Amino acid sequence: MSAMDMPAEQPIAASRAKAKAPTTAWISWVALAMMTTSSVASLRAAPTMAVYGLACVFLYLVPAVVFLLPTSLVSAELASGYEGGIYKWVSQGISKPMGFLAVWCQFAMTIFYYPSLLGFVASTLAYVINPALATSGVWTAIVIVVVYWTGVWVSSRGTSGVAGLASMGLIIGTLIPGVVLIFLAALFLGQGNPSAAPMDSSHLLPAWAGLSSLVLIVNNFLSYSGMEMNAVHVSSLKNPGKEFPKAMFLAMGLVLAIFILPALAISWVVPADQLSLTAGVMQAFDAVFAEFNTQWLTPIFGIMLVAASLGGMLTWLAGPSKGLLLISREEGYLPPYLQALNKHGVQQNILVTQGALTTVIALGYALIPDVSSAYWIFSVITTQVYLIMYLLMFVAAVRLRRNDPDHPRGYRAPMLVGLCGVGLASSLAALLIGFIPPSQFGGGSGWSYFLIVGGGALGLGLLVPFLFYRLRKPSWKQPIPAEGEAS
Amino acid sequence: MSEYAPEPEHHNRWVYWGAWIILGVFIVIGLFTFSSANKSSKANDKADQLITALKDAGAQHVPSKDQLVRVLGSDGGAICENPGDALAQATLYSMLSTGSSGPGMRPIVADKRAVLGELAVIQVYCPEALDDFKSYVSDLKYADTVEQ
Numbered sequence: 001m002s003a004m005d006m007p008a009e010q011p012i013a014a015s016r017a018k019a020k021a022p023t024t025a026w027i028s029w030v031a032l033a034m035m036t037t038s039s040v041a042s043l044r045a046a047p048t049m050a051v052y053g054l055a056c057v058f059l060y061l062v063p064a065v066v067f068l069l070p071t072s073l074v075s076a077e078l079a080s081g082y083e084g085g086i087y088k089w090v091s092q093g094i095s096k097p098m099g100f101l102a103v104w105c106q107f108a109m110t111i112f113y114y115p116s117l118l119g120f121v122a123s124t125l126a127y128v129i130n131p132a133l134a135t136s137g138v139w140t141a142i143v144i145v146v147v148y149w150t151g152v153w154v155s156s157r158g159t160s161g162v163a164g165l166a167s168m169g170l171i172i173g174t175l176i177p178g179v180v181l182i183f184l185a186a187l188f189l190g191q192g193n194p195s196a197a198p199m200d201s202s203h204l205l206p207a208w209a210g211l212s213s214l215v216l217i218v219n220n221f222l223s224y225s226g227m228e229m230n231a232v233h234v235s236s237l238k239n240p241g242k243e244f245p246k247a248m249f250l251a252m253g254l255v256l257a258i259f260i261l262p263a264l265a266i267s268w269v270v271p272a273d274q275l276s277l278t279a280g281v282m283q284a285f286d287a288v289f290a291e292f293n294t295q296w297l298t299p300i301f302g303i304m305l306v307a308a309s310l311g312g313m314l315t316w317l318a319g320p321s322k323g324l325l326l327i328s329r330e331e332g333y334l335p336p337y338l339q340a341l342n343k344h345g346v347q348q349n350i351l352v353t354q355g356a357l358t359t360v361i362a363l364g365y366a367l368i369p370d371v372s373s374a375y376w377i378f379s380v381i382t383t384q385v386y387l388i389m390y391l392l393m394f395v396a397a398v399r400l401r402r403n404d405p406d407h408p409r410g411y412r413a414p415m416l417v418g419l420c421g422v423g424l425a426s427s428l429a430a431l432l433i434g435f436i437p438p439s440q441f442g443g444g445s446g447w448s449y450f451l452i453v454g455g456g457a458l459g460l461g462l463l464v465p466f467l468f469y470r471l472r473k474p475s476w477k478q479p480i481p482a483e484g485e486a487s
Numbered sequence: 488m489s490e491y492a493p494e495p496e497h498h499n500r501w502v503y504w505g506a507w508i509i510l511g512v513f514i515v516i517g518l519f520t521f522s523s524a525n526k527s528s529k530a531n532d533k534a535d536q537l538i539t540a541l542k543d544a545g546a547q548h549v550p551s552k553d554q555l556v557r558v559l560g561s562d563g564g565a566i567c568e569n570p571g572d573a574l575a576q577a578t579l580y581s582m583l584s585t586g587s588s589g590p591g592m593r594p595i596v597a598d599k600r601a602v603l604g605e606l607a608v609i610q611v612y613c614p615e616a617l618d619d620f621k622s623y624v625s626d627l628k629y630a631d632t633v634e635q
Contacts, residue, residue: 048582049586055634134565160499272633273549290557303510443626
């Protein structure tokens, strides 16, 4: 990592001279919309939701109204008025320590996300090449480490490359296969075949099973988490005030279409009982193609899904770490080593440190059976942590509108206070529902589950950032790179 | 994908080309190495047994025999590759989740039929792995969240 060439102690002029920051790397609003969509949606969830048939529309639309809409519109307003993303919004709306907490929560959440995402990549590649590899810990570990570090390298080259590859991944890995899937399903119905899932009004809603149904509906709010994440790149847009809201609206439309239409298409072709015959996403797609005698499409789809997953991973690597860098330089929350930039103006040492931690976790996931079989609990803990960020974002948005009403904003969300109220209530509901044990916890004690999730969320989401805050030093403060240099 | 800056495009051009080449190579490898299940009399017999097992287990929409033969063949396909292994368990657990494909993925209380099919496949195609598989699915908590 010889490119790490901007030590924290150097004066800004010298640092800049040494860094030779490139000319501003603009990205288009369409590219930003693609990045946002790529961060949030892919076809990976389609077989899981196809089981619910027509009710999958309800399961996506309700969270869209109460969570996607508030997060998207509120972050569109905030990004169109304040550059820098979540840390800046919460810093100015509430306080700087809370701004650090918000961006930490966004960042920390990703650490446990990568191993599961890359585990999916490894098992999909194995399915295509040799299914026996899917249960090989060594194969999984090699794929995770090689792919992750390649992603770190690409991210360290700047936002424009990430935007390009994320857009490519979205088009190749999600939009094209999604259209193919919908076309095949429409053809299936057009040939006079009845839909495998009933499409009548009595199946509009999922079956009501009390608390379990509530868990399903409310936990699905988080399907849309990440819509605000790419706002940290708003300074890479030429006209952020106008372009970011446009990017958000396009992303909202794409995310909804990607989630709902392919799931519905699969439910037309493959009966729910057959979907449960599958031990993974790829077998479900294979079952769809088997219906059309086009199983040669299965490996192509597999590789395309991998491309989409990797595009999404790149956006998560580039976004939260950049926000963490910005506030850390401003307030001296992280040691100088972690604040260093490479010659492209990218927070390379944060990425590398995060990479080292992720590698350890990923190796545990791949090679230690006890870790892999219990890994699902980390996704609960990290989503709890992420919800803290949303709570802070909605509070900050209301305070900024009240305390700073004349601040120029390219876009003003309609009924902002109401939107924030809905978003806040949804986030709070999801936080509480996160303490209800899911299937995987079996018959374990509810209290022990509460303690595991609560303790994990407090440790990761509050204790660690508190320690960084307590150990901060004024001498660690550094100038924030000029806009564009850090792109 | 930048529409404003030629420099970054040039700067990243070979990365994009590299990505296209890797994508192409993997698709070619996939097309050569991936094999759908072969039709055989054994595969037909297994499909018949599975259909019976699914009906006995209460499945309402049983898949066609042809489809089962194509996907599962005579050996159960990918389902029977170490189903009791920890990574296979992790894969199954990850599917008992919400409709998220990003970091917002969360486990749920799955429908009771979630593992019914897989259980039946293992029973018919690779019964030697049944005990291992049962060891972690029998303790899961289920509910009736899918409208029949």
